[in-house]
Amino acid sequence: VPASSNLLRALDSSLETVVSKVSPAVVQIVVTGYGRSESHGHTDAALVRQRATGTGVIVDPDGYIITNAHVVEGAQRIKVILPPPAVDSPLELQPIHAGQILEARLLGTHKQSDLALLKIEATHLPSANLRSDVRVHQGELVFAIGTPEGLRSTVTMGVVSSLARQLEADNPMVYIQTDAALNPGNSGGPLVDIDGNVIGINTLILSQGGGSEGLGFAIPAAIVDFDYRNLRKSGHVQRVAVGLRTQNI
Numbered sequence: 342v343p344a345s346s347n348l349l350r351a352l353d354s355s356l357e358t359v360v361s362k363v364s365p366a367v368v369q370i371v372v373t374g375y376g377r378s379e380s381h382g383h384t385d386a387a388l389v390r391q392r393a394t395g396t397g398v399i400v401d402p403d404g405y406i407i408t409n410a411h412v413v414e415g416a417q418r419i420k421v422i423l424p425p426p427a428v429d430s431p432l433e434l435q436p437i438h439a440g441q442i443l444e445a446r447l448l449g450t451h452k453q454s455d456l457a458l459l460k461i462e463a464t465h466l467p468s469a470n471l472r473s474d475v476r477v478h479q480g481e482l483v484f485a486i487g488t489p490e491g492l493r494s495t496v497t498m499g500v501v502s503s504l505a506r507q508l509e510a511d512n513p514m515v516y517i518q519t520d521a522a523l524n525p526g527n528s529g530g531p532l533v534d535i536d537g538n539v540i541g542i543n544t545l546i547l548s549q550g551g552g553s554e555g556l557g558f559a560i561p562a563a564i565v566d567f568d569y570r571n572l573r574k575s576g577h578v579q580r581v582a583v584g585l586r587t588q589n590i
Contacts, residue, residue, distance in 0.1 A: 355535065359484060360496050362537040365467035366399040367530060369422040369488045370408055370445070370459070374415040396487035396530035397421065397459060398539060399468045400569060404461040407471075407569055408529030409544050410450040413457050419445040421461050424494055449576035451568050454514065454560060455544050458572035469531055472538035473563035477517060479504055485521040485543055485557070487530025497522040499555075506558065516558035517541045523557035532559040541565070 372393045395412030399405070406421065413419055421443050425435040443461040450457040478501065485497045499521030506518040519532060523546050532541035541559030548554045571578040 356484075356498070359533065359535055359537045360486070363469050363484075363531060363533050363539070364486055364494055364496070365424055366469040367424060367486045367494065368397045368399060368406060369424075369491075369493050370395045370397045370406075370412055370529065371420045371422065372413055372416040372418070374417045391415075394488055394491050394526055395528045396526065396543075398529070398531045398542070399466050400471055400539075402464065402466045402468050404463045404466060405448075405569075405573060406445065406459040406461065407542060407565060408457050408459060409542070410452050410455045410457045411544075412529050413447055413450070413459070416447065419447060419459060421445045421459065422493070423466075449572040449578075451572065451578040454564055454568055454578070456542065456560065456565060456568045456572070458569060469533075469539045470537070471562050471566045471569065472540065473561075473566040475534065475536075475538050475540060475562070477501055477504060477534070477540050477561075482535050483519055483521055483540070484533045485519070485523055485527060485530060485559075486533065487523075487527035487543060489522075489524035489526040491526055499557075502555075505561075508558070515561065516544070517561055519557045519559060520555040521557060522553040522555075524553050525551070527557075538562075539565075 374391055397406040397408035400407050423441040445459040445461050448458040448460050481501050483501055489495050499519050502520050503518040505515045507515050523543055527543050530543050531539040532543055534540050540562050542565050543559045545558050547556040568578050
């Protein structure tokens, strides 16, 4: 067997291992609520029932789930659909059964970072590692796992395009930029490195037509971890202030 073929098989096996490690912790989020309908560019006064889907990642086996704040904004009811068990045959159907669908409580949101924390009543769940201590490098391989356009358990691959990308000059929020394909429904899903570490939470895209153009952005794991600990503790995020003073030297 040619050496190049063996290298490709080794790479393929490594990628499969990473995906199988993280995918069980990635869930679909279904939100129902009410909003104002739009027609011909005008917003109607009447409220209509709306339904939206997004993605979340289980960060604690006891049912704590991180997602985007905009995914659950205006929600009256939040359901979480757990991923189905892995199957060996691509032709084997995987219908959603009642045990996979769980009601979720919203514990808190932080709109500045666009993060939210959900809780489902379940234990011993597969969870993903939020690794705020892992260094991220421009050009490294990454995976986005989520529910684009409602298609559950979808994996896309790309690279880290840029680090600490600031999209607005007057907004201190920074992102990891990636060209891994992101589309509506990927919001709240994990951006994962080749070791299976969650290095960010996918949150937005820059697009002229609404689809993926290779300009996706994820909230860095350090920010996610900080917000998660605060939301779990108190339901909101404490603003951090650093006191400075000048001194002649």
